[in-house]
Amino acid sequence: MQQRQARVAVIGAGPSGLYAAAALLASDVPVDVDVLDRLPAPYGLVRYGVAPDHVKMKSVIRVLRKPFDQSRVAFLGGVHVGEGGVPLEVVRQHFHAIIHATGSTVDRELGIPGEELAGSLGSGAFVSWYCGHPDHTKLQPLLDRPGVAVVGAGNVALDVARVLAKTADEMAGTDVPDPVLETLRSSAVRDIHVLIRRGPQHIRFTPAELRQIGELANADVLVHDDGTLAAGVEEPEDRRHRQMLDMLAEWAAAEPAGKPRRIHLRFLRSPVEILGTGGRVSGVVVERNRIVDGRVVGTGERETLDVGLVVRAIGYSAEPVPGLPFDEATGTVPNVGGRVVRDGEPVPGAYVTGWIKRGPTGVIGTNRADAVETVTALLEDLPNLPDPEHPDPAEFRAALAAHGVRPVDWSAWLRLDAEEIRRGGLRGAERVKVAELAEMLDAAHGAPTG
Numbered sequence: 001m002q003q004r005q006a007r008v009a010v011i012g013a014g015p016s017g018l019y020a021a022a023a024l025l026a027s028d029v030p031v032d033v034d035v036l037d038r039l040p041a042p043y044g045l046v047r048y049g050v051a052p053d054h055v056k057m058k059s060v061i062r063v064l065r066k067p068f069d070q071s072r073v074a075f076l077g078g079v080h081v082g083e084g085g086v087p088l089e090v091v092r093q094h095f096h097a098i099i100h101a102t103g104s105t106v107d108r109e110l111g112i113p114g115e116e117l118a119g120s121l122g123s124g125a126f127v128s129w130y131c132g133h134p135d136h137t138k139l140q141p142l143l144d145r146p147g148v149a150v151v152g153a154g155n156v157a158l159d160v161a162r163v164l165a166k167t168a169d170e171m172a173g174t175d176v177p178d179p180v181l182e183t184l185r186s187s188a189v190r191d192i193h194v195l196i197r198r199g200p201q202h203i204r205f206t207p208a209e210l211r212q213i214g215e216l217a218n219a220d221v222l223v224h225d226d227g228t229l230a231a232g233v234e235e236p237e238d239r240r241h242r243q244m245l246d247m248l249a250e251w252a253a254a255e256p257a258g259k260p261r262r263i264h265l266r267f268l269r270s271p272v273e274i275l276g277t278g279g280r281v282s283g284v285v286v287e288r289n290r291i292v293d294g295r296v297v298g299t300g301e302r303e304t305l306d307v308g309l310v311v312r313a314i315g316y317s318a319e320p321v322p323g324l325p326f327d328e329a330t331g332t333v334p335n336v337g338g339r340v341v342r343d344g345e346p347v348p349g350a351y352v353t354g355w356i357k358r359g360p361t362g363v364i365g366t367n368r369a370d371a372v373e374t375v376t377a378l379l380e381d382l383p384n385l386p387d388p389e390h391p392d393p394a395e396f397r398a399a400l401a402a403h404g405v406r407p408v409d410w411s412a413w414l415r416l417d418a419e420e421i422r423r424g425g426l427r428g429a430e431r432v433k434v435a436e437l438a439e440m441l442d443a444a445h446g447a448p449t450g
């Protein structure tokens with residue numbers, strides 16, 4: 001019996017969505033895939049989350065773009081599914097199944113007084129700004145004071161600290177948009193305080209990323225650990241964690257070289273209040289912690305750090321998808337192996353992959369196996385999924401047009417890509433991002449750009 005041609009929509013053209021598209025293509029099942037993204041550019045977190053100076057990490061794009069070499073896969077950029085865009089219900093009428101791969105885009109909050117002040121930001125917003133995300137071009141982070149606090153002990157906190165510790169000249173060869181580079185050039189930041197609520201044995205950094213801050217040309221690393229390392233901490237089983245403890249112990253014992261900027265790793269410290277004057281951040285009150293049975297307990301001992309910016313890098317939550325269930329506690333869509341479930345029952349034709357499925361953990365490659373799991377579930381279900389009301393791809397394009405959407409297809413993206421490479425040439429960089437949405441669309445659709 002001849003198999004019917006299946007139509008699958010992947011919403012989100014980041015690593016998780018593109019690994020899912022690749023997994024669909026790798027199967028024997030005849031399937032057409034439309035990859036939709038709210039933005040005119042593909043690659044999601046690789047483009048807007050991987051730090052601009054992590055050039056090697058961005059080379060995964062060569063793998064991620066492969067599905068688009070096949071005519072069975074279409075890129076439809078600039079298509080926002082959901083409120084204010086194309087309703088999910090409309091998309092459902094055109095596909096057998098939908099894989100939601102929109103990640104975790106909402107910054108978690110500390111829940112302390114002063115968090116609403118100007119100069120208090122989530123890492124998602126700050127990272128998106130320096131990565132040239134069109135939603136954050138107007139962010140204008142306050143880099144006019146010498147002190148900055150970065151909260152968290154994950155790799156995002158390290159990325160933020162490192163970018164702030166580098167000079168504009170060190171960032172000029174990356175893809176940061178020109179206005180970002182100008183802001184970094186006028187930065188007054190000198191002391192970056194990384195506030196780590198637990199001890200050196202609890203960090204969530206990875207060795208390569210930690211090592212990088214020790215190799216900065218213009219910044220020293222100072223370890224403030226209340227003597228924890230010198231007293232000796234329990235030897236962790238994990239080899240990579242042991243490497244990091246050795247690195248920290250070495251830095252703790254070393255004299256700073258007197259470089260112009262400093263990254264302070266402040267262990268066992270939590271921000272308890274952000275202070276403000278005239279509506280903007282003027283300091284952060286920090287409490288010393290101790291760890292009791294693995295729990296963080298404040299000691300009541302407090303100090304105030306003189307900072308003009310507080311960036312919390314304490315994790316993300318997914319944005320709820322209207323029409324799908326959502327678990328507020330984990331910030332994910334409830335699922336079993338990628339099948340979306342409501343009250344324990346699968347929601348027919350609805351799947352998730354990536355951070356919206358498992359939370360904001362792992363490295364880019366983690367999304368590959370995750371996507372394979374989801375796609376395996378989808379392909380198992382496919383014979384029992386009803387045909388969509390409108391299976392013809394042309395009908396979906398017409399539905400988008402009826403909602404006033406002119407998608408950026410793969411060739412239009414390649415025009416935007418070429419424009420970014422051209423701008424890079426002017427600055428001695430591989431690429432310089434076009435960040436303003438209107439300019440992105442102009443470049444993609446072939447309108448003249450500046």
Ligand code: NAP
Pocket residue numbers: 109110151152153154155156157159196197198202203204206209270313314315316360361362363
């Ligand atoms: P993460 O690794 O989960 O780290 C979050 C940090 O926030 C933890 O140190 C956590 O401390 C801390 N935290 C949470 N709530 C807090 C609070 N209320 N007060 C103080 N601290 C708090 O998350 P991430 O840094 O956002 O990274 C997300 C994922 O992307 C990770 O898997 C990461 O490795 C990956 N990533 C990788 C790279 C890279 O490979 N170069 C770069 C960026 C991100 P506790 O540990 O005490 O809970």
